[in-house]
Amino acid sequence: MMKRHNSAALPPSTGGEMHEETTGKADKSYKRPSRCSRLCSFLIIAAAFSMLACHCYDYAHGGVARVEHGPASSRRRGGSPFSDPAVPPRRDTGDRKVSADNEARELAAADARRRRELCTGQYIYVQELPSRFNTDMVWDCEDLSPSKGMCKYTANGGFGPRLRGGDGGVLQETGWYDSDELALDVIFHDRIKRYECLTNDSSLASAVYVPFYAGLDVARHLWGHNVSTRDAMALEMVDLVTARPEWRALGGRDHFFVAGRTTWDFRRQGDVDTEWGNKLFRLPAVRNMTAIVVEASPWDRNDAAIPYPTAFHPATDEATFFWQDRVRGLxxxxxxxxxxxxxxxxxxxxxxxxxxxxxxxxxxxxxxxxxxxxxxxxxxxxxxxxxxxxxxxxxxxxxxxxxxxxxxxxxxxxxxxxxxxxxxxxxxxxxxxxxxxxxxxxxxxxxxxxxxxxxxxxxxxxxxxxxxxxxxxxxxxxxTYSDTSTKLESTVNDAFDLALWGVIRKVAKMRKRIAEGRAEDEKPEMYSWKYPLLGEGQKAEDPHEWDPLFAFN
Missing domain, CATH: 3.40.50.2000 (Glycogen Phosphorylase B;)
Structure with a gap:
């Protein structure tokens, strides 16, 4: 994970130290007994008027007089010199501004280098889509299910209502939500907005995320709607995405989206109203994309299953570790x-x-x-x-x-x-x-x-x-799908991280096949369930005890 920095991670300002140091010196000088003659006093008063005149001139013309206080002064960063009464105005505003600008550029360059090192090979480009393909469905949450009020389950970034601890010690005090098992569209989109390696340059991206809430779209049309209504938004999404320049780079093979339901809700074969679901996953363009679902087809290769959302969404690594220790010792x-x-x-x-x-x-x-x-x-x-x-x-x-x-x-x-x-x-x-x-x-x-x-x-x-x-x-x-809204950094890879890296690896393998001039898809889809389970030297055609359970038909 990419480490995120806040102001606490930057070098501390020594301005307060300077203020304390110079004030102390002034206090000591005021306590010394004066033994000057009248001539000495006159010279001191004259010098004071001279310095005051210079001060007024500098102030009127925007100048700042340089006052050195040893090594500490070179450590001072930021702020106006007039904000500290112990630091007289300086004459080198221009020089100091150049120095500050150079320092800002150096910090920005260093941050860009760190970002490139951490994000190379992990950049994600988010495809632009009108809000009707995603967030508008959340606003119209009453239409998402005819039998279940879904509005409360789309709250808190898709986590649903917060649950309080105290259920006989069963749950922790925080991190628990009444999450709906089919809210993955919203959860994933909300999380990817805070992904550390987003890019506005699609040519740098390892994968392109299409924020289409396919699961919510089909859910509101599963009952009482004809096939044309069920397919309408899916077809519109395909028209929009395939017209974008990002699509032309690889024909959509680096694109992915989340459809937080089972694969069978999107694989209608015919166009009869009595058949279940829509035909999103059977559209030729979508077959080039990767669809993330909670249950995939054993015989198709354009979808991948990731865990159902549970009720636990910890906001810190410590909350995860605490829960692990707790259940380990029960x-x-x-x-x-x-x-x-x-x-x-x-x-x-x-x-x-x-x-x-x-x-x-x-x-x-x-x-x-x-x-x-x-x-x-x-x-x-x-x-x-x-x-x-x-x-x-x-x-x-x-x-x-x-x-x-x-x-x-x-x-x-x-x-x-x-x-x-x-x-x-x-x-x-x-x-x-x-x-x-x-x-x-x-x-x-x-x-x-x-x-x-x-x-x-x-x-x-x-x-x-x-x-x-x-x-x-x-x-x-x-x-576990963590709550990253308050996290500054993380050492724990959660379900979201593993899903994103799974997509990135899948696209990388496809790019490698293309670069090597190999067939785009060398493996028959009828053995899709076998491929991730094969060991070294094993072939999909080799007999397996589960073959009868996944007989292709």
């Missing part, structure tokens, strides 16, 4: 827990897990319901459950991914996954490639065959449990 009374409900989809194993949890004395169950009284929507309730559990069950539901998996990590609870599409093939910029480092995998088929989850978990050696818990706690910054 006593966990339950072997495992499950926050979920019976599934309507017969393919889901959620109902199996509800029944297993109910039947076990080592499991704590939180049944999720629909409506405002749903405990699973309460950050304090979820944290209380997960903080008391060693393992947290994370099956897929009506989609592969779930925000509760990141809540589990935040609570220091080891996630148990049942399908690789829930995390392993999704968040490759944020989670370790080796999933056994931080999680447990039990296949859905094993659960359907009534394999006991409790027995599987009890077989894990205590030392392995401690190792995984340590890895989970270490992942907390990587799945």
């Amino acid at each position: 006593e966990r009374q339950w072997l495992f827990s499950f926050a979920g409900a019976h599934a309507e989809d017969s393919k889901s194993i959620a109902s199996n897990l509800v029944e297993q949890c109910r039947a076990s004395a080592a499991c704590s169950l939180m049944e999720c319901t629909k409506g405002p009284s749903n405990q699973c929507d309460s950050p304090a309730s979820v944290m209380k459950l997960f903080q008391s559990s060693t393992f947290c069950l994370q099956p897929r539901g009506d989609r592969y991914t779930r925000r509760l998996a990141f809540d589990a990590v935040l609570a220091g609870c080891i996630p148990v996954f049942f399908h690789p599409g829930t995390a392993y093939v999704q968040y490759t910029w944020h989670l370790p490639k080796n999933h056994t480092d931080y999680s447990v995998y039990i296949s859905e088929e094993d659960v359907r065959r009534n394999v006991s989850v409790e027995e599987r978990l009890r077989r894990i050696p205590p030392e392995a449990v401690e190792r995984m818990r340590g890895a989970v706690v270490g992942l907390i910054p990587a799945v």
Whole structure:
């Protein structure tokens, strides 16, 4: 991260020291007894009138008389000499102004050099778009969801309403918000405004950010609107962006935007009103861009998944470290827990897990319901459950991914996954490639065959449990979107940082392929889920145990 400086980081002014020093000397001279003759007195008075006359002349003509006070005077910086009664006016206004200007230029040049050193290869150019493509949607927040009041969730830069601590010690006093899991469009845009390496020169940029709130746009048109209405703003955005000179440099392959929903909301195949979502991700121009979502497609290469927003947005590194220490040392009374409900989809194993949890004395169950009284929507309730559990069950539901998996990590609870599409093939910029480092995998088929989850978990050696818990706690910054509005500097790379660097690396690899004259896209998209998981010498065509789970169709 680029270090930001404020006035406290600059060399301190010695003006006060000078004032104290000269005043002290004057006080001593006034205490000496005078032994001058009348002639001496006359000469002193004459000299005083002479000095006063010079002073008046200099003051009237803007001059400043030079008064040397040893080495201290050379350290004085800034301010008017008339602001300090112990420092007489100086004659060298012009020289001093030149010196100050030179110093300012030197400081600016040094800052520019530091910025180039830190930002080379990390510059981001923000594409200009009319406000109707982003912030106007926040102002018209009543239209974002027909069933959920979204206005409060777009507050505080997309973090939502602040939560106060005191929930039985479950949450810290600060840094907690009632964040909506689909508010990533606003959170990312608000954060990138404070990114240290923004540039107005697109030729220097490693990537171009398009501030289009694609997730909010589709959300307000998912129900009760025809396909033309759902596609209108997406098509307009493409027309605007592709007409810009920044697009022509690489045909948009260095462009990215955030669509803070699952990929399936933007992949409508036909033009029938009964089909779901819009066709944003299927537009030819958009297929050149990188779309950041909370759940990506395993079979497409123009989207990338980053973590769902949780409720924790620390404002300082110390707040992050404090939380990590806190969850690391918790006593966990339950072997495992499950926050979920019976599934309507017969393919889901959620109902199996509800029944297993109910039947076990080592499991704590939180049944999720629909409506405002749903405990699973309460950050304090979820944290209380997960903080008391060693393992947290994370099956897929009506989609592969779930925000509760990141809540589990935040609570220091080891996630148990049942399908690789829930995390392993999704968040490759944020989670370790080796999933056994931080999680447990039990296949859905094993659960359907009534394999006991409790027995599987009890077989894990205590030392392995401690190792995984340590890895989970270490992942907390990587799945957290920090509040940088009050931060001067940071040593912690959060979810935003990792997402941005993921985009930059992706674009850099593409530029390298072009420079080497290689095919623009050598890899079949049907194996997209495999590529980030391949080891040295492995090929996407090689057999993998998860192949049947991602059979391309």
